[in-house]
Amino acid sequence: MKKIAVFLIPAVLVLLNSCATSLQGIKEDPDRYAGKDVYIRAEVELEAPIPFLGYSLYKIGDQSDTMFLFTDKKYVIGQMVSGKVRVIGINEQNSKDTAERVARQTADFLVEHRIRSEADALTFSRKLIRLISTLGSIAEGSYFLIAE
Numbered sequence: 001m002k003k004i005a006v007f008l009i010p011a012v013l014v015l016l017n018s019c020a021t022s023l024q025g026i027k028e029d030p031d032r033y034a035g036k037d038v039y040i041r042a043e044v045e046l047e048a049p050i051p052f053l054g055y056s057l058y059k060i061g062d063q064s065d066t067m068f069l070f071t072d073k074k075y076v077i078g079q080m081v082s083g084k085v086r087v088i089g090i091n092e093q094n095s096k097d098t099a100e101r102v103a104r105q106t107a108d109f110l111v112e113h114r115i116r117s118e119a120d121a122l123t124f125s126r127k128l129i130r131l132i133s134t135l136g137s138i139a140e141g142s143y144f145l146i147a148e
Helices: 002-019 024-029 096-112 117-140
Strands: 037-050 056-059 064-070 080-089 143-147
Touching: 002 064, 024 037, 037 064, 064 117, 096 117
Parallel strands: 064 143
Antiparallel strands: 037 056, 037 080, 056 064, 080 143
16 A cells, blocks of 8 residues: 555656646736636745735746746745646736726636625725736736635
8 A cells, every 4th residue: 555655646746747837838828828727836936025915926937937926825935836826917018908807807816715805806906906017027017826
């Protein structure tokens, strides 16, 4: 029985890694991923805590690219992040309609995962989108990930 477990654990780890979507793949095919859940595996490169909210914006990277992850989970620089996240994509730059659409996608995620109530999810999401827009080129202006 122990031999099976020894061989099964590495096989499961290889399978999980092979199922991860690359960050570059997300950026290269926006219509495929925006608004959808994907599995990622990336390393935390930078943390930007958001005061008074209990959330942080993490810059994460895999072998292919970097993106930002918004979550209330706590990570340290160098830690691997793996799991399911929602891709929030902005295809057009500097558009109020796009910002509102992205805020609604984010609000839907927050309500769906019971992170925020319907009453305040959209207001919170609009603030988050403004923050990410303010980061501009730092956040690469196109995509970010959100996790429970």
